[in-house]
Amino acid sequence: MKRRALLSSLAAGSVVALAGCNASSDAADGTTTPDESTGTTYRTTSGEPTPPETGLGDATTAVFETRDRTMSLLNGRRRLPSGLMVRAWLSATATPEHPARVTATLTNESEYDTALRLHDVPPFGPTPHGFPNRDYDDPLYLVPTDDHEFAGTTGAVARTDSGWYLDGRPDRWQPTSVELAAGETLVGEYAVVPREPGPIPTGRYAFGHADDPLTLSVWQSSRPGPTERSTFAGASPPSFEDQTPAWYHDATPEAPVFLQPSAEQVDAPAEVSFTLHNYLTEPLTGNFYDWTLYKQVGGEWYRIAPWGIPVPLTPLPPGDTHTWTLHAFDGPSVDCEDAIALGHLGGGRYAFHVNMSSESGPTHAALFDFDAPQVSVTPTDDVSVEREYRLVRASTPDDGGDRATLVVQRTDEADARLLPEQVMRPRNRGLRNTLPFFEDGIQKVRLETTDGVVDDAVRGDTGERVFRFGGDAFAAWRA
Template sequence: MDGRSGSRVTRRGYLGLLGAVGLAGCSASDGERAGSEPTVTAAPLPESTPTPRDRRVAGSNSAAARSLDAPWYERTATTTLSPTGLTVAFHPRPTDVSSLVGGGRFVRPGTADGPARLVLELANTGESTVSIPHVPVPGRIVTPRGDARAFLLPVRPPDGGVGDGNERDRFWFDGYWRGRRRTGRERDLSIDPGELGSLGYVLVAGPEGPALPVGTYAFETRFGWTFTLGVWRTDAPGPADASRFAGADVPELPGDGATEWFHHADRNTAVYLHPSTEQVSLSDGAETLDAALFNHSSTTLVGNPLAYELLKLHEGTWYPVVPDQLPDPGGHLPPGATLQRRFVLRHDGPTDPDDVIPVGHLGGGRYALRFGMYRSDTPRRHAALVDVEAPELELSPSPELRVDGEDTARPVGWLDPDGGLFDAVVTATRTGEPADRTVVAEQVMHDPILRNTISVFGPTTEIVELHTRDAIADQLLPSRGTLRVSLRGAVYELVRQDD
């Protein structure tokens, strides 16, 4: 811990996001999206110099080998499902579990004459022969959360390979193609080291229930390889539900690029940030907020997949509340892919779960949630409004702060969660001088220096002296730096007094 009490990204959350969002790829063109004829778009196959790993794949001049040599986010494909007016995008997901690398291509769209066909093209980069069971691959919808299922049923690839000749007894058409998983062992595909292989599948919905509702479906094979399918309406890629803030006029968010608000989105909006709710009440404890950035455009989004901001609107100005500083691994969000984050919001201090982003110390008011992925040609940031019902936030010091002389004119605080390192000193006094900037209580409670000086002030306090680590002080003040902040009508001057 570094004294911060706001939000964080855990190791599990960080690694999960890297696996889920480094994804990017190609898609149907605008013309394909607008037309009514079923289409198939193959992944681009750029000519490039093979990496040392790819040089071990035989036939490096073939289209399949060139596709494996491309960045993994270019090994994607899209198609249409004309009976239901849907577009489907295939995205491989990087994994170190298997020696198999690969991509996919749709060789036939979904029509009333037959379901969409997907071919997985795999290269064995390991040291030994790999045997792959050609069995049904189940998928489940993960964004939005639900019970919908999809299946990839084995068929013979169009250019040869393993497959099942008795295909049509496993799927049928009732306005959309449905199928069932058949028991029993299918044939295996063996791929020698440095060789390529392919597996054919048809995409169907389950035998019962909804037929591929719009969303993102996750698939995991028995050979350690994972991928997702993004599904959206071809002629209406935007959100189906209207925002409760429709027509609301709010200031532009700070930073580079314009803001694309969810409450301005309609059925034609192809990229949007969708919150699970636009109003939460924190009066009785924690509330969960899921937010998903949908990319239903023909353009890959770029940026920081870990980045998010929660800002509070106060007297016509947005104030950033969280997050702490985040690493920026860089990432891609391809057409049809979704970036989803789960936040647990609290009025009091946050808990420390390992699979969500905890955000505590929130008072009532209007907030904006913004993600860090955007189009490279026009860096528009995507955001959504959320109203929080909660009492006004009261200031309090960090639990680990040790204070000598509390309720005196000159209290001294000691903030070092790791113990024993106090190489920075910051003093705080009230002043009548103009402030350098205004802060809100939520910002104070998420900054270890502001929180553990301003919250210590009592009726008779003249100066607060805080001893802490350089790394903590550096987050707000440089060495021997000075800052005056205004909070609730009072101005405080903070001075770093390092030796």
């Protein structure tokens, strides 16, 4: 079989987006030969196209000319246990002249000749196809084109007014195994088509069974946003101190990016997931660890968690999603694998905010109401106390670290306010072990504890920290 010129590298950028483009490669033609011992194993001696520079998002995207659809190829780079490298990318969008195309290479980067079975090496399996959202209806096929250099057969495609489709039955187009010499590369080019005429259903088409499979994400170009009405439609929550996010309840069907909660009204204990959808043709940048839970009280937002944020850069490619799962408890939290577990949350309105955005776009947030009793501030179990007239002396066990003293005293006035949900956070242990002891007549509490607890309580300040809690004002300082 003679291989025709293959599509090559596209313009570099944070992602590669296609809209009616079809670049050509200068790669030399090559040949493929069936292995006489099996009749199903192929080798190639040709050159290969260069994958595009996908940049930060590591995705290629195509805006169709034939349908109201945009497609993004995700997880197109994979190193196999055998040491071989798979690369796949969208190399052309769908036009009236041809369907969307995927180009893929399989390279033996080892020093040894390697034989490989292809059944679960997408897109090189005998009949590569994926299903939307793991639903086994409406498959999407990757059909070898005439420019595929080692397919046993090529499939026929046809076009109607609604776009391209597979014209015939699916077949075992590709061999079941291959042999690659050290440094050798196989190249395949595929038409991306549905089984039947008509619009391609939107969703994520997974090829293969890996935890992060090769995926084609398909969405409606003109209306990628949510279609269900939010419980909070028309609400006007206050802005955060340093962010003005795009709220989920304001998202329209035309919105290309939105943070969708799994529920907007929940009872304690509750599990709520927040999924960020990116239907731009560029990645969102930020940090998946940079989330914040706020509580709204008296027309203001109060930051509840987290205390600190790791700082890895984690882009979200076009067509991809990321989900944060919150387990919310009105009492002590229970550790939850791969989820955010927060305890001592009282009833009220909360906001979940993520610091992810496009280059010039806003961050994103979603509201939810949490039905639970109000939080009471209680000391930890290991604190001991003594009362001396208007003074309480409290202490926690000596754990071998540096000791220090925190003093908290009533004062006349303060501007900043602390909520019970904030005091009950682990990093406010010093305030948790002092504020509950301000009964009638108590003016001051001295807490003998570790140096780190005191430092957290006063926020490292050498002076006083002044705040309101409940109906009273307090000052805290290091003795």
